[in-house]
Amino acid sequence: MLDRKVKVKISLMDEDVLLKIQKPARYIGRELNIANKDFNKAEVRFALCFPGLYEVGMSNLGLRIIYGILNDLSGVSCERFFAPAPDMENVLRTNKIQISSLESGRNIKEFDFVGFSLGYELNYTDVLNILDLGLIPLKASLRDRNYPLVIGGGSCVLNPEPMSDFFDMFLIGEAEEAICEVIDIYRKNKERFKSGRMSKEDLLFEFCRIKGIYVPSLYEVIKSHNGKIQDFRPKLKGVPLRIEKRFVRDLDNSYFPRQWLLPYIQIVHDRITLEIMRGCPNACRFCQAKFQYHPFRQRGVASILNLAEDIYKRTGYEEISLCGLSVSDYPHIEYLVESLIALFKPEGISISLPSIKPKFFLGNLSSLIATIKKTGLTFAPEAGTERLRRIINKNFNIDNFLKTIEQSYSCGYQRVKLYFMIGLPGETKEDLDGIIDLANYVSEIRRKFSKQPGIVNISVNALIPKPHTPFQWLAMEDIDNIRVKQNYLRGKAKNKRLKLNFHNPQMSFLEGVLSRGDRALGEVILRVFQDGIRFDNQDFSFVFQKWMDAFSITGINPGFYLQQRLMDEILPWDFIDIGVDKKDLIDDFSNCYKIK
Numbered sequence: 001m002l003d004r005k006v007k008v009k010i011s012l013m014d015e016d017v018l019l020k021i022q023k024p025a026r027y028i029g030r031e032l033n034i035a036n037k038d039f040n041k042a043e044v045r046f047a048l049c050f051p052g053l054y055e056v057g058m059s060n061l062g063l064r065i066i067y068g069i070l071n072d073l074s075g076v077s078c079e080r081f082f083a084p085a086p087d088m089e090n091v092l093r094t095n096k097i098q099i100s101s102l103e104s105g106r107n108i109k110e111f112d113f114v115g116f117s118l119g120y121e122l123n124y125t126d127v128l129n130i131l132d133l134g135l136i137p138l139k140a141s142l143r144d145r146n147y148p149l150v151i152g153g154g155s156c157v158l159n160p161e162p163m164s165d166f167f168d169m170f171l172i173g174e175a176e177e178a179i180c181e182v183i184d185i186y187r188k189n190k191e192r193f194k195s196g197r198m199s200k201e202d203l204l205f206e207f208c209r210i211k212g213i214y215v216p217s218l219y220e221v222i223k224s225h226n227g228k229i230q231d232f233r234p235k236l237k238g239v240p241l242r243i244e245k246r247f248v249r250d251l252d253n254s255y256f257p258r259q260w261l262l263p264y265i266q267i268v269h270d271r272i273t274l275e276i277m278r279g280c281p282n283a284c285r286f287c288q289a290k291f292q293y294h295p296f297r298q299r300g301v302a303s304i305l306n307l308a309e310d311i312y313k314r315t316g317y318e319e320i321s322l323c324g325l326s327v328s329d330y331p332h333i334e335y336l337v338e339s340l341i342a343l344f345k346p347e348g349i350s351i352s353l354p355s356i357k358p359k360f361f362l363g364n365l366s367s368l369i370a371t372i373k374k375t376g377l378t379f380a381p382e383a384g385t386e387r388l389r390r391i392i393n394k395n396f397n398i399d400n401f402l403k404t405i406e407q408s409y410s411c412g413y414q415r416v417k418l419y420f421m422i423g424l425p426g427e428t429k430e431d432l433d434g435i436i437d438l439a440n441y442v443s444e445i446r447r448k449f450s451k452q453p454g455i456v457n458i459s460v461n462a463l464i465p466k467p468h469t470p471f472q473w474l475a476m477e478d479i480d481n482i483r484v485k486q487n488y489l490r491g492k493a494k495n496k497r498l499k500l501n502f503h504n505p506q507m508s509f510l511e512g513v514l515s516r517g518d519r520a521l522g523e524v525i526l527r528v529f530q531d532g533i534r535f536d537n538q539d540f541s542f543v544f545q546k547w548m549d550a551f552s553i554t555g556i557n558p559g560f561y562l563q564q565r566l567m568d569e570i571l572p573w574d575f576i577d578i579g580v581d582k583k584d585l586i587d588d589f590s591n592c593y594k595i596k
């Protein structure tokens with residue numbers, strides 16, 4: 001860990017530092033459309049952190065939204081921090097240099113807030129690494145008024161308990177409005193807090209009154225001898241018993257970044273991303289995102305077109321991607337795509353779409369297929385048979401799908417990507433066969449228009465029964481069974497035209513544990529960080545054994561968190577109100593077992 005006595009402050013802009021690392025453009029800042037706020041004059045300074053590489057974080061729309069909102073506030077300066085790559089971390093630690101912001105080169109300790117976007121459980125150790133590189137004590141209990149307040153948001157905070165030791169507070173749900181309320185409370189109390197006339201606990205109590213703010217230190221968890229939760233309760237009068245998830249009611253009048261930051265290096269999603277909707281009208285039993293972004297809302301076509309034109313003028317990007325959980329269900333999708341193509345075709349700008357429903361291409365939009373960038377089509381049947389799709393409540397019309405594939409091949413498409421899951425409830429060998437049979441059939445359809453079959457990329461992930469879904473009570477299938485099913489599928493997919501890609505089952509196992517865990521996991525996360533674990537979301541740096549060693553040392557059985565849960569059991573995340581009644585989730589879970 002970084003020496004706490006270090007007082008050296010060297011900007012990452014220094015040439016002797018940048019010459020020692022790969023991709024130095026990750027660390028120099030100064031991008032086009034960067035915020036230009038005076039750090040010294042700011043009343044509130046917010047360090048916006050992404051626990052991943054720059055090129056991943058800059059592809060995160062939520063990060064761009066919060067960056068823009070905060071820098072639009074008078075008296076607030078928001079600056080960015082990303083997890084340093086291993087070569088940069090080595091330079092920082094070897095030379096005893098603190099991590100600093102891209103905008104002004106300030107050390108992270110100089111900020112009032114350190115805010116993390118928590119989008120993936122296997123990046124938790126990277127959160128601790130950023131704090132440690134900034135000489136900030138990792139545990140919230142060790143930080144007084146001389147350190148920044150650490151706040152987390154994002155999809156992972158639908159169960160924040162595994163990281164509760166390290167955070168002062170979490171923002172549950174969508175942050176656009178709530179983060180401004182947090183800033184207002186801090187402005188009013190900063191002078192008293194920093195001077196010592198207001199305790200940290202009293203300040204956190206003020207924050208907990210904001211709808212959507214969860215302060216872990218203001219609650220206690222009582223466990224039984226078997227490790228299950230007996231009670232979860234506030235420590236102080238006035239602290240809310242349940243935390244209501246925040247959401248923005250009107251997307252058209254909500255903030256969307258027009259000053260689109262333009263990186264110097266290629267990022268993962270190197271294009272304009274237009275969010276056209278939030279939430280999803282479908283009811284897939286496995287999908288946490290549906291409940292994370294509930295309720296279903298849409299942005300108006302006029303607003304989307306205005307944003308597209310404005311951001312294009314500020315960036316010059318040659319691709320625009322429509323963003324949403326199920327863009328096919330946008331009520332005016334046909335008109336929107338036609339309008340975007342008409343607006344940008346003269347400029348040579350392509351319109352791209354994420355995974356879509358087959359019905360999108362059946363109708364008047366079929367004539368537009370040829371004008372959309374032919375990078376391949378992506379569909380998500382999720383299961384190999386109709387029976388299993390009914391169990392998971394996946395609405396996927398197979399007849400429409402096959403018609404769509406045929407139509408797409410006729411328009412010149414050559415590749416198709418299909419997403420499936422394994423480890424689903426009620427899954428049989430026939431369901432696994434169905435994955436390969438469907439992929440083979442999709443490939444063969446292309447022979448109607450070419451001598452060659454189509455290339456089908458098959459992405460297969462293990463089901464992780466996530467919090468706040470109807471499957472949250474379901475046991476997750478173990479690693480050995482998942483591997484057996486993966487090997488079976490490999491044996492069935494003998495044609496070179498079928499390209500199988502499996503997610504690492506050990507990673508899925510850990511994601512399941514961390515997403516379904518409780519406060520006890522904080523010690524495990526701390527130990528693996530101290531043992532050198534970084535970027536665990538990457539196969540090249542993932543070391544499963546170090547996690548298992550940490551579980552063993554702390555006396556925690558990870559399988560405890562993956563077992564079947566009882567309906568009347570208190571779950572670690574039950575204190576969060578996502579806007580959907582728990583009884584409705586129970587009823588939906590029970591219904592899946594009635595399907596034959």
